[in-house]
Amino acid sequence: MVRAKDLDLVAPDEVVIEKIEPKLQTSNKIDNNMKEFRQKMYDVLGHTKHSLSSFLVKPKSFKFTEQDDQEEIILVMRPHWFTNVSWVITTIFMLMVPTLARFLPVWNGVPLRYQMLGILFWYMVTLAFALEKFLSWYFDVFIITDERVIDIEFNNLLDKKFSEAKISMIQDVTSMVAGVSQTMLNYGDVRIQTAAEIPEICFEKVPNPDKVIKVLQMMRQEEEQEAIDGRVR
Numbered sequence: 001m002v003r004a005k006d007l008d009l010v011a012p013d014e015v016v017i018e019k020i021e022p023k024l025q026t027s028n029k030i031d032n033n034m035k036e037f038r039q040k041m042y043d044v045l046g047h048t049k050h051s052l053s054s055f056l057v058k059p060k061s062f063k064f065t066e067q068d069d070q071e072e073i074i075l076v077m078r079p080h081w082f083t084n085v086s087w088v089i090t091t092i093f094m095l096m097v098p099t100l101a102r103f104l105p106v107w108n109g110v111p112l113r114y115q116m117l118g119i120l121f122w123y124m125v126t127l128a129f130a131l132e133k134f135l136s137w138y139f140d141v142f143i144i145t146d147e148r149v150i151d152i153e154f155n156n157l158l159d160k161k162f163s164e165a166k167i168s169m170i171q172d173v174t175s176m177v178a179g180v181s182q183t184m185l186n187y188g189d190v191r192i193q194t195a196a197e198i199p200e201i202c203f204e205k206v207p208n209p210d211k212v213i214k215v216l217q218m219m220r221q222e223e224e225q226e227a228i229d230g231r232v233r
Contacts, residue, residue, distance in 0.1 A: 040218070041074070044215060046211075052138075055206075059073060066150075066162060071145050071147055073144075074144045074215065075215060076142070076144075078138065079137060079140065082185055082187070084133070084134075088130075098119045136154055136155065139160075140152065141154075142203040144216065146222075148165060148167055149164065149192055150163070163198050167220060174191050174193075175188055175190050175209035185207075186207065188209045189204050
């Protein structure tokens with residue numbers, strides 16, 4: 001058998017490198033395109049400066065129990081701060097009740113010891129009321145990740161409801177802004193129609209509903225592009 005003269009000059013893995021390099025270049029191009037796409041999305045959302053905000057863009061410290069290891073949180077929303085005004089006013093009034101009670105003749109006839117116990121009990125009830133309202137607002141969150149939309153409804157310490165739908169299952173998104181306060185402060189409901197087990201997920205009284213709809217549209221486009229590229233998780 002005649003041996004080729006240049007056989008020893010060809011490294012066995014040079015052919016492999018020629019096949020892999022185009023794939024790496026294509027993969028890098030796709031990753032760069034996705035980074036640019038995400039940056040455009042964050043430009044639409046803007047930035048968040050406070051952890052107690054009702055509109056948290058790409059929060060670094062926020063996590064939830066059902067979050068997957070590689071799942072990226074895009075946006076976390078709570079009901080608009082204006083929704084807290086009613087219970088804050090109620091709490092202030094409740095704090096004033098012991099002071100107003102001093103002007104009642106019946107209250108002045110109660111022994112001082114029982115007055116102190118009654119005031120202490122009333123303040124404990126007021127604190128419990130305010131704390132429950134605040135925790136319900138703080139933990140009642142709506143989340144958009146790179147894979148799904150999530151509604152975590154926190155009614156009290158013992159009652160929590162978790163609803164989710166994949167981004168790819170979203171069929172239609174609509175918003176509703178009603179009333180003077182919602183129009184002036186730019187908040188409202190975002191209703192998400194899905195083909196999942198839960199037919200509708202509603203983000204209630206969230207800030208910037210127009211931005212939320214825009215981001216959901218962009219996320220749907222991203223999911224469609226991932227399906228085309230064969231990168232669906």
